[in-house]
Amino acid sequence: MKAMAITVRLPGALRDTVGGENKVTARGATLDEVFADIERRHPGFRERVVDDRGQLRTFVNVYIGDTDARSSGGLAAPVPSDAEVMVIPAMAGGRR
Amino acid sequence: MRDEILAHAREQGSLECCGLIAGKGGMPTRTIRCANVASTPAVRYRIDPREQLAAFRSMDAASEELVGIYHSHPASVPYPSPTDRAEAFYPDATYVLVSLRTGEPEVRAYRIAPDAPGSEKSVREIPIEG
Numbered sequence: 557m558k559a560m561a562i563t564v565r566l567p568g569a570l571r572d573t574v575g576g577e578n579k580v581t582a583r584g585a586t587l588d589e590v591f592a593d594i595e596r597r598h599p600g601f602r603e604r605v606v607d608d609r610g611q612l613r614t615f616v617n618v619y620i621g622d623t624d625a626r627s628s629g630g631l632a633a634p635v636p637s638d639a640e641v642m643v644i645p646a647m648a649g650g651r652r
Numbered sequence: 653m654r655d656e657i658l659a660h661a662r663e664q665g666s667l668e669c670c671g672l673i674a675g676k677g678g679m680p681t682r683t684i685r686c687a688n689v690a691s692t693p694a695v696r697y698r699i700d701p702r703e704q705l706a707a708f709r710s711m712d713a714a715s716e717e718l719v720g721i722y723h724s725h726p727a728s729v730p731y732p733s734p735t736d737r738a739e740a741f742y743p744d745a746t747y748v749l750v751s752l753r754t755g756e757p758e759v760r761a762y763r764i765a766p767d768a769p770g771s772e773k774s775v776r777e778i779p780i781e782g
Binding site: 567615647 | 668670672686690692695696697698699701702704705708718721723725727728732733735736737738739740741742743744745769
């Protein structure tokens, strides 16, 4: 039986990291594995969302279904096989 | 829509307001107010990530897409600050800025995007009607 693919949605600037699509499919049981799978096909993706200490970047929020990945183990967060993962860049700024 | 954004900006007074503009086929259909969760909301904005997720889901359900992001500058010019440029991660969105620095509110719209992949972001004003 073919394993189910996880849909990863990438609104905003992140789509540039995967060749212009705002949605990719990937495989993996944890967020780290899902990101590694995308990185294999789209080198450079991971460093846009993960810093050099292995933490999700400040300006990125990741939801696995409705669960905030930061409250669920960060990169170790489990990803169900039929999950939709949203990697959402922050909307922020201000006068100063 | 301009009135809705202005009303939001006025209600927030000296704090920056923020929200999204949903649309279809690139044309705006509605505004979605969001909470500003920045730690210094008088000079910064950060859209509540939970509300941002809910807004994306709501736009999906209505077959809409994100067309813009708005915020106010209560006491400064309606032009993207260095912070606005550094923290602009939506190259396809129209960034709408409201300034309440004078009695007459000013509303401007911009595209904030790199000219080429990987290059510095530049700011381009977009004319708005009404």
